[in-house]
Amino acid sequence: MTNTALITGASSGMGVEFARYHASKGGNLIITARREAALQKLKSELEAKYGVTIHVVALDLGSVGGAAALYEAVQKTGETVKILINNAGFGGHGVHIERQLSQEQAMIDLNIKAVVSLTHMIGNDMVKSGGAKCSTSVRQQDLCRVPCRQFISQPRLSLRPFRKLLIKSCEDEASRQLHFAPAA
DSSP states (O other): OOOOEEETTTSHHHHHHHHHHHHHHTTTTTEEESHHHHHHHHHHHHHHHOOOOEEEEOOOTTTHHHHHHHHHHHHTTTTTTTEEEEEOOOOOOGGEEEEEEEEHHHHHHIIIHHHHHHHHHHHHHHHTOOEEEEEEEEOOOGGGGGTTEEEEEEEHHHHHHHHHHHHHHHTTTSEEEEEEOOOO
16 A cells, blocks of 8 residues: 555645655655646656656635545545645734734634544544544744734644644554644
């Protein structure tokens, strides 16, 4: 069985680097983000360089039903996901009450709802198949308190209790939780 990773937010930044690293180790990938052209470019690069199989799923994970649509697309690939990297996300800048409410809600939909939903769906399958390795990217700015701008990082930080619950619920399984916090 191959060591397949599902990486969200794989069209730029850390998501691209996670994909490159996993492919360099011979692992297959399912990569997802909104920008299909960037995903297809990454797919071509990694398949040519490492000879791995890469599936591209272009969608908006933060949209209503986005996590369920991704889960369905993953099932159609026939791959068994062994590693889930929840990397997709964005932050806001400015004072919370001065920002557009729709932007704040979109941030919560992607940074919290999608992570919880996807981890539940994919994680359940991963544990049934003999082990799970999940990660959630935590950016350096998520760990800092910024006066009058605390909502920038709150969505990712609010996942701390969820991560602890996930670890507890899988502690008898061959599961691991990883959290990345690269320097800014």
